[in-house]
Amino acid sequence: MKTQWVKTLQPGAEVATYFGIFDVSLAKTKSGANFLKLLLGDRTGKVEGRVWDPALAEDLYRSISPGDIVIIHGVVTEFNGLQINLETCTRVKKEEVDLNDFRPVTEKDIPQMLRQFTLELEKVSTPPLKALLKNIFTPDFLDGFGRATAARTIHHAYGGGLLEHTLEVLAYCEQVCRVQGEMIDRDLLLTGACLHDIGKLWEYDQEALTFRRTEAGRLLGGHVILGHDFVRDRIAQIGGLPGRLELHLRHLILSHHGQKEWGAVEEPHTLEAVALHHADLMSARLNQVEQVIKAGRREGHWTGYDRHLGRSIYVPESP
Ligand SMILES: [Fe+2]
Ligand SMILES: [Fe+2]
Numbered sequence: 001m002k003t004q005w006v007k008t009l010q011p012g013a014e015v016a017t018y019f020g021i022f023d024v025s026l027a028k029t030k031s032g033a034n035f036l037k038l039l040l041g042d043r044t045g046k047v048e049g050r051v052w053d054p055a056l057a058e059d060l061y062r063s064i065s066p067g068d069i070v071i072i073h074g075v076v077t078e079f080n081g082l083q084i085n086l087e088t089c090t091r092v093k094k095e096e097v098d099l100n101d102f103r104p105v106t107e108k109d110i111p112q113m114l115r116q117f118t119l120e121l122e123k124v125s126t127p128p129l130k131a132l133l134k135n136i137f138t139p140d141f142l143d144g145f146g147r148a149t150a151a152r153t154i155h156h157a158y159g160g161g162l163l164e165h166t167l168e169v170l171a172y173c174e175q176v177c178r179v180q181g182e183m184i185d186r187d188l189l190l191t192g193a194c195l196h197d198i199g200k201l202w203e204y205d206q207e208a209l210t211f212r213r214t215e216a217g218r219l220l221g222g223h224v225i226l227g228h229d230f231v232r233d234r235i236a237q238i239g240g241l242p243g244r245l246e247l248h249l250r251h252l253i254l255s256h257h258g259q260k261e262w263g264a265v266e267e268p269h270t271l272e273a274v275a276l277h278h279a280d281l282m283s284a285r286l287n288q289v290e291q292v293i294k295a296g297r298r299e300g301h302w303t304g305y306d307r308h309l310g311r312s313i314y315v316p317e318s319p
Pocket of ligand 1: 196197223256257
């Protein structure tokens with residue numbers, strides 16, 4: 001269990017805790033001895049680390065790499081900012097830690113969000129859709145789903161982001177059903193909302209400290225195709241869905257990006273698909289703007305130009 005955080009380190013403090021390795025390189029002192037330069041980090045920030053003992057430095061340089069989790073002992077010093085002089089540094093298994101301690105993570109409470117998601121799943125009462133959701137969202141699966149990021153950058157790009165985004169999309173879909181839901185198949189829309197981004201579990205390396213797309217994500221069509229294929233296989237496992245339900249659910253996943261230039265395989269061709277697309281866009285866009293505001297770069301009331309949004313955002317008052 002991690003006990004000390006980068007944000008709270010003070011000069012002179014002894015450190016004995018876990019860190020993620022973000023960079024590691026060998027350098028030489030003026031006298032020609034090898035020492036190790038490390039960039040250590042957790043979800044609160046990054047800090048430089050040094051190993052001055054040449055033998056230990058060389059040994060660690062061969063045995064640890066960026067992306068590893070280590071447990072260290074050392075002392076915080078001040079030299080061009082804070083720096084930890086490491087006395088020991090041991091690689092640990094990733095299963096021993098919560099990876100979200102070492103990378104950006106949702107500000108929301110993941111167990112609480114998971115409880116809410118479980119309640120959302122129970123709202124779907126159409127038996128075959130209920131059976132499909134039950135087949136997919138087992139306790140083990142939910143554990144990974146709850147920790148996952150929804151992106152590398154742009155929106156919900158942090159641990160727990162996929163769950164947070166999925167809950168937002170579900171909430172918008174439920175609202176659509178209340179406001180304009182006369183002709184909507186609510187259970188189908190909610191099932192589509194739960195599953196629309198499931199492929200992100202495989203599009204991104206969910207075990208990495210710095211989120212990146214996997215080879216499957218880059219080569220096989222991203223989460224739209226990966227998610228579609230996964231759901232199609234699970235539908236087959238439960239013996240199929242009746243009538244046109246399967247076709248329709250698969251269409252929801254393939255079309256949720258709305259436009260082909262945004263990664264949709266098909267444009268939304270059903271009422272539920274149009275609703276899901278707009279719910280998805282609402283959650284993604286608002287989060288994107290929130291992230292730009294939270295990044296804090298300002299010229300007066302304006303954020304810097306954001307190339308993904310294609311504009312600056314006006315912030316009347318500092319949040
Ligand atoms: Fe998506
Ligand atoms: Fe989405």
